[in-house]
Amino acid sequence: MSTNLNIVVIEDHDALRDVTVAALAGHGHKVIGLECAEALYERKDIEWIDLMIIDLNLPGEGGLSLTQRIRNVYPNIGIIIVSANNLAEHKRLGYDSGADIYLTKPTSLDELSSAVNALARRLKQSHKTNTSSPQICLRSLTLQGSGMVVQISQHEASALIAFMRAADHRLESWQLLELMGSHGSEYTKASLEVAIVRLRKKLVQVGAAPHPIRAIRNYGYQLCEELGLAD
Incomplete structure (x- = not known):
């Protein structure tokens, strides 16, 4: 085959x-x-x-x-x-x-x-993808949608894929810290918030709703946007 x-x-x-x-x-x-x-x-x-x-x-x-x-x-x-x-x-x-x-x-x-x-x-x-929603292309490490192509890092791609796989698309802060290449301290948790803000902006650039990732108090974050995988 x-x-x-x-x-x-x-x-x-x-x-x-x-x-x-x-x-x-x-x-x-x-x-x-x-x-x-x-x-x-x-x-x-x-x-x-x-x-x-x-x-x-x-x-x-x-x-x-x-x-x-x-x-x-x-x-x-x-x-x-x-x-x-x-x-x-x-x-x-x-x-x-x-x-x-x-x-x-x-x-x-x-x-x-x-x-x-x-x-x-x-x-x-x-094989087809739902092109009405923002797409992640893992081969080129880009987000695609609304006529835009935005570069993402390997860490950002890993975090988005983990969100897509997780129950209710929720991840705890410690999981995201590891996915983003950090480990648990107050400084890295603050850095995580900065990284999430950056990722939100990239998602909005390719057509996502204004708040595609929301914070969950005393837990972590939830992906609120449907994403697809591009070929």
Whole structure:
């Protein structure tokens, strides 16, 4: 297959996750394996996701909740649910949450690879973005919209992606401090506010509403603007 994808596998069974990651990487894909949904929010090096493989029975946030939220944030990526539950009602819930394909465990690596290939063809032929909202281009590190292109830093891009992935698009101050390359002190918290003000201005330049990131007292910040990912 000529289409190589950026794939995230979320599976809490260590051996199964390792085998799946190795098999897909052997087909030329760039694959990252994570043990839970929460680990996805903590990773700073995941910039672009084409496809996610999600186990339903995860510790912490469950697979259905994660699938629904990922589908809302990334409407055009491929999502494969893998579950030991083969009841029709559970499959319906999986598809209703946003899955493209629901596979029942035990799933052979050949079957999983075929499902990935099928989604790869769909992604290659019909990948679209919602160009009515500001777009993040991770390859060029720019924000795009309203006829404007604004340069952003790697730290700013990481923060915006983390906002998009987070529940209710909220991040605590300590999370943002780490994403922005700082660590917790009064000085760096003040610096964080300056960085957020700068990022707000950049978002407004590309068509965002006047207050695209709002402060949450004694917590952190929330992204209030819908963003898309540009090719």
